[in-house]
Amino acid sequence: MSSIVTITFSPCIDKSTSIPSLIPEKKIKCAPPKLEPGGGGINVARAIKKLGGEATAVFPSGGYTGKFFDHLLAKDNIPAVIIETGNETRENIIVLDESTNDQYRFGMPGTELSEDEWRQCLKAVEELKDAAYIIASGSLPPGVPLNIYAMLAKIAKKMNAKFIVDTSGEALKHAADEGVYLLKPNLGELSSLAGKKELRPGEVKNIAKEIIAKGKCEVMVVSLGAAGAMLVTKDITEKITAPPVVKKSTVGAGDSMVAGIVYFLMEGKTLVEATQYGVACGTAATMNPGTELCRKEDADRLYSLIQKGNIH
Ligand SMILES: Nc1ncnc2c1ncn2[C@@H]1O[C@H](COP(=O)(O)OP(=O)(O)OP(=O)(O)O)[C@@H](O)[C@H]1O
Ligand SMILES: [Mg+2]
Helix, strand or coil, rough: HHHCEEECCCCCEEEEEEEECCCCCCCCCCCCCCEECCCHHHHHHHHHHHCCCCCCEEEEEHHHHHHHHHHHHHHHHCEEEEEEECCCCCCEEEEEECCCCCEEEEEECCCCCHHHHHHHHHHCCCCCCCCEEEEEEECCCCCCCCHHHHHHHHHHHHHCEEEECCCCCHHHHHHHHHHHHEEEHHHHHHHCCCCCCCCCCHHHHHHHHHHCCCEECCCCCCCCHHCCCEEECCCCCCCCCCCCCCCCCCCHHHHHHHHHHHHHHCCCHHHHHHHHHHHHHHHHHHHHCCCCCCHHHHHHHHHHHHHHHCCC
């Protein structure tokens, strides 16, 4: 049976809370914290589960925080291949200031991995032989080479799996130079991939076509925040508008989008349908507070709105 695999080199425990107001020097009383396992590929696997699918998450995990991380992920019933590491898994803190409704996101540095540890992660992916889709998502921690997603792209080709990358900067450039199945940059990531300072939405199509023509990817889904997304392949150019919703938090929108795309592709849907579902899932994620990912019922409702072209 074919399957979905995600790889996350820099997983984290996301600790979310809220406070009456952010004031320096004073003790601030926080609401009971919510703890969730996070990091790009981890979120994608969790969102796929919420949509009714299944993905195996491959990730490094270390120390007491790592054990706790593994426990949180197991509570969500996510199949996991865990590479034990010497250093502790990191924790991030997300704080909502209720007086302003501003959300502060404190990200701790990624846990350094040794060469032996990151090589074990690659080997673990290689051993998941029935993978139809491999998704690499998220930043790279210290110790991991910037061309690791290019190495994974090679592995995916050997395995006959479709490789999807959602990352930024140099890691994204290296992956694209090797050639992958699908890239999901936002506007900022696309402009840096194209070596430009800034991009206007009107330029997206031509830039994406150029990147595809150079063999860097077969499919590009450029996410455009509240505006939705643009799907580009050699033959397709399709703008998908996001339905208007009351936005609570955009954290996890990109990961929910990737989850929706892969979940639908795995179900045998077309690229246009999969991108429409991806937009529905990304937008559904913004309806929830904090780090909460998309809910299936919201995603399904938004998808039917998109399909009917019933968006104003
Ligand atoms: N403010 C918003 N309103 C409605 N939908 C949104 C909004 N922000 C994001 N989305 C949805 O989520 C998708 C992905 O969002 P975005 O383009 O912000 O990705 P991203 O920059 O990669 O996000 P992330 O910060 O999660 O990595 C969009 O294509 C859209 O469907
Ligand atoms: Mg993103």
